[in-house]
Amino acid sequence: MKKYIFTLILFVTTLVNFAQTIPFYKSYDWEENPAHNVDKSSNENLIALKEKIVTEFHFEEQALVEYFLEHKILWLNSDDAIEEFNKIYLPFSSDSELQINKARVIDTDGKIINLDESKILTAQDEETGRQYKYFAFEGITKGSFIEYLYVVKKDPAYMGKKLNIQDDYPKNKIEFDLLSPSNLTFAFKSFNGLPEVKQDTLNKDKFHYKLYLKDLKKLDNEYLSAYNAAKGYVVYKIDKNIANNTSDIVSYSKVSQNLYSFYYPEYENKTTGLISKFIEELEIPENTDEETIIRRLESYIKSNVYSSEAYSDELQDLDLVLTKKVANETGTLKLYISLLRTFNIKHELVLTSSRDQIKFDKTFEANNFLTDFLIYFPKHKKYLEPSAQEKRYGFPTPFLMDNYGLFIKEVKIGDYKSAVGKVKYIEPVQASETEDTMVVDIAFNPDDLTENIIHFDRSLGGYYAGNIQPFMHFIIGDDRDELVDNIIESITSELTIEKREIVNGESELFGVKPLQFIVDFTSEAFVEKAGRKYLFKLGDIIGPQMQMYQEKERVLPLEQEFHRSYYRTINIKIPDGYKITNLDDINIDNSYSEDGEELFSFKSFYELNGDVLKITADEHYRENIIKVALYEEYRTVINSAADFNKIVLLLEPK
Template identity: 55%
Template sequence: MKKSISFLVFFIIASTLLAQEIPFYKSYTWEASPNFSVNAADSTSIVGVKDKIITEFIFENKDLFEYYLEHKAVWLNSDERIEDYNKVYLPYDNSSELIVSKARVIKSNGEISELDDSKILTAKDDETQRVYKFFAFEGIEKGSIVEYYYVVKRAPEYSGKRLTFQSYYDKQDVGFDLYSPSNLVFKFKSFNGLPEVVRDTLSENKLHWTMRAAQLPGLERESQSAYNASTGFVIFKLDENLANNTKDITSYSKVSQNIYNYYYGEIDKKAQRKLNKFIDGAGVKAGMDTDEMLRKLESHIKTNVYLRHGGNAGNDLESVLNEKVATSKGMMMLFISAFNTLDIKHELILTSDRQELKFDPEFEANTFLNDYLFYFPKTDKYMAPTEFDSRYGFPPSYLTDTYGLHIKEVALGDFKSATGRIEYINPVEAAETVDKMIVDVSFDAEDLTKNAIQLNLSMTGYYAMYLQPFMNVIPQDNKTEILEGFAKRLDESATIKSKEIKNADPALFGTKPLHFILDFESEAFVEKAGNRYLFKVGELIGRQVQMYQDNERKLPLEDEFTRTYYRTLNIKIPEGYRVANADDINIDHSFSLDGEEVLMFKSFYEMNGDTLKITADEFYKINKISKEFYEDYRKVINSAADFNKVTLILEPN
């Protein structure tokens, strides 16, 4: 998003006769005789003993540049961590200039080995042709400290920049400094417990802001957590130019208007004729409801237009329609032009992946504007135009359950413009993503260790989205593998007797469930024990996740999407036998929030003649669970694993 909308951020820097400042790095160096103190337990493998970032914005011949310095010193105490630091890559590319690069190894006995220029290597990625530089360290021993710093000169990033300081290991002496000319005022926000950035009021010729943390504890990764979004980081942005009294330089109102101007301009008659023909090819007709119209249009575009990454070809509407190749900009142009032609009311949304960066509704910075969605007020649904494995109504789930910038067209007479507002992007409800399983089981009359099983499996929503829209292009061999795989996951040695797929038409996604039916024979579920039989009924729902947590949970839990499971097991009990321990089936765990049951697993049974009917329902109606309720979540999700272990005892009457 940064590159694609950099043209949107515009402000005029007054070319006043500012005194030529000396960049900070000119006087920056490391200590000739460092005296790092490592506070670590014997079992610790890595500690950051210095972690400093300094960035300066400075005018040179009336042009603004950024000088970026990163200075790190890391104590390494294991072979694995030493291996991690054999190479340290530098953020260098063809559009930047590496001004300073220094590195050294400080052994535990105090011996210092500084890298010479021959150890600062240049390489090229064969695939992308990108040139990069890296430090090549040698002679690192356990207990050594690797120290390096570099300075890069580059075009300024000022519309919203994220700097992450917290990692999985403890750090000491953490710092951040930003310098700017006296007319350029920046704003800052610290996240996830990182100290706030404060103004240095004693700085005279430059503006100076700073952040310091003597100790920054490491943050370990935990399962089902938004780890990257949970680390301590700073976001900064340019806010004012005092020289010409320009305020709110980085603002969503300007972004909204600039995006609107770019995507919502007039279409010339030639391109409109081609667009009309393309829409006709989608099968969109007058009188269709909005849902059907959008499904057909999206499927047609994502089936017939190839999305390319990079380059300029495919940026404009006419070339996209001619070549059927589009960049992300061209794809956006095609969708928006089609919506306007069909008079489909919509709003454009910019947001960010909540796993990586949670959209902050209070701090306007382009850092948060990474991914596009469309919102349709009439249907209250979303669409992801440049995500080809997503479909209308089911946008990438990590782009939901978060905030986003909604850009909406407004009209006053013939004058049209845009407004931007921040709103919450609601997740798709659990009832829309359903995994439904009906299993009918009978026993071989001659050998009760053999079962005849019919598996009816249907899926909707996110569970169907990765298959149903593409069933027409999946080779038959792969379809067979997918279909038989549902039985093989229950019993690798299952003998498949028949198989069938229903509702495989991609056009049915969102309207009818994708349905798989398999008949197979198995000897995996029953064992003979004297005159009794042990029937592993719980394994019929497939292997379930069991969550373990030895240490206290530190991070909130975050799921991908809300979801529902319905499972019905119809077991025909063999003649002359009964179930001795049917009550083992009964499991009931749930969690309520604000009076609503939001997490649940419940299994129960009833006897209908000789048929034991088992119901096991499960749902997760929220994605985010605070760490204080983690045990409640774990209890519910482990209930399915507990059901997995249920073994029924069949004994003679």
């Protein structure tokens, strides 16, 4: 969710201007002649000798501003570290001012090389047009130190701010200070093992909060981990204005009330007429069921209303959105709500965060957890993500689920309407809703047993169909054949296709029926002759499978996107005069259950009925966040598919 939404609609208590003080940064500087010490025998690519961050909220001319100071000293002990840090980007924007910016290199001989103004550069992002500034370091050699210090004056951010403390390199000394006027108090919460922020009660002119650490260990980014959410960080927010006895300034109750007032107004007659006209364009038949209406609304909006990331009053004006069909995130959400209200479809607004970046905290109310909008339909227990063009009803961005969120529900008492907000769990989509089902019938060419005749039937549902099925109306003619070919060629490119068919290839069937690909083909990719014997590469039929390796002990929980199931049935017609002598290789059974519920599993087995071998290989993952203690169990299961992928059946003459 864009920052400006909160700027527009959230309640901010009037801030009383207490006695003026001098900003901290004016009395702060780096050492003129530094003597940095580091263990030169270290194998670390990078060490932070010092990281100091000071955030100060300060009154100037009856307005509250923020001064942000960052001072770092880094030891670069590898070419990779030098390449990564030869440019340092500054948090500069059109509404901020750089008060101080300086940097220097201290080489291995202790020589100080100061960056002059020509090395503090300005560039522009070609796509967004946004300007940014950066330090361009030169003369860095392995074992050098770089040091930089800058101060930015900007609009204050105090409704909820995440400050990352831990990183993928060790830090010898960390200092975080937050200073605020003597009438404004702040609240803090530390995450992932960091100590709590303390108040320095000796400072009488300002409130002073601090977190000082020594020797903070690095945290490596592990495969399939929610790394940014797992690092040590601090969240802070303004709490009280003691000048007018206002407390709990940032609260989800106020967020709920203000969002409701903003998104659920009483519409004027003109707006009501435009909504009715828009609905006519949808061409929804009478007596259409509610879920079909929701799907139709979403499909029409995401296909016909241009989505812009720009902020402007026009792009969020509902009347203009209805007529011009151009909207930003705010305007799009207004459009959805106006249509759902007109159809009397009960729904709730949900605000949450992406759990791979920051887990929504149930107890600490801060706006930095409110980053993404969902719409929840309690009757159907499903979600819609209005701002995600590529997602569809029932299947929003997976990382927004299996998380907590703020649910905002309309309440009516007589003619009075209001809203209540409640933090609740966002259930993930179940594995039964995201299935990859494969049925393969395989015969051998009696005149050449190295050639297989294959009937391949694969159905994709839920998230597995989500990148294809909603957009099938764009895929026409030869492109449909190419789509089928790409699906089958993920297994083998050595084939001759005899027949192709797509079932449920209509866009509106996403979430209703699985997208199905049926292909008849012949191939010589699966059989090798070895004298009088034949080797049939059974595992290749299911396509390449991921194998997880772990060279050192796992530290972070594993974080998957969504629950999922794979169903695979392979029917093999054994050629006359032959038998398979290693059938037991097919049997694999690895699973993990908790409290009687199977969380993840891979099970393959066979049935032999005459000359027909039926093989089943099913795989299920019903848990997204895997605790470190269960990592090996999970790895065993997921590697089982890779083990199946290696199975080669031996056909011998009877």
